Amino acid sequence: EVHMLESGGGLVQPGGSLRLSCAVSGFTFSFYALTWVRQAPGKGLEWVSLISGTDGSKYYADSVKGRFTIATDRSKNTLYLQMNSLRVEDTAVYYCATRGVLNWFDSWGQGTLVTVSS
């Protein structure tokens, strides 16, 4: 069974940086992909970024391209999201999720809240 636990959220000023972590267990990094999805307060789901486990390819939503960087540390079974030049509109709960054998987002963490405000 896959378990995912996000951390690193908090309050940051506009223009600041934050790094989110997602500890993953029960999941084979090499075969599948990991992704970040966010949800602004009271709003719907927005896909943010994905990293392939097979070749390390990285993909980003246009809204975060050039500001966010996704990465993994396989030795620590951890997924990261480095967020720079944060904007008020980046305020959201950030979820990590697996894209497993079904090619859908089939296991999710509980989310971590990022608040960008002065």
Place this chain on the structure above:
Amino acid sequence: EIVLTQSPATLSLSPGERATLSCRASQSVSNYLAWYQQKPGQAPRLVIYDASNRATGIPARFSGSGSGTDFTLTISSLEPEDFAVYYCQQRGNWPPYTFGQGTKLEIK
């Protein structure tokens, strides 16, 4: 970017009734559509994938249908635990993955 439009925005029904939720894509996504359920304060949960396949642990009262641009999630007889927000998502043409805006299924 493929836009997914869900209808209705809110659906008010009673336990035991049948629920029908719709998702329309701005262009064909073949059968690459999924449905997620989200309850307040919880992460989304995969319910249906590839338009019509139930995810692990999902009761048989949930079914999905459709292909191309028009999709439906049906809950045959609502249980109290089914009241939640439901999102559709496509992977027919990504990046980006896109989600619909959600349908809130509430108790009447």
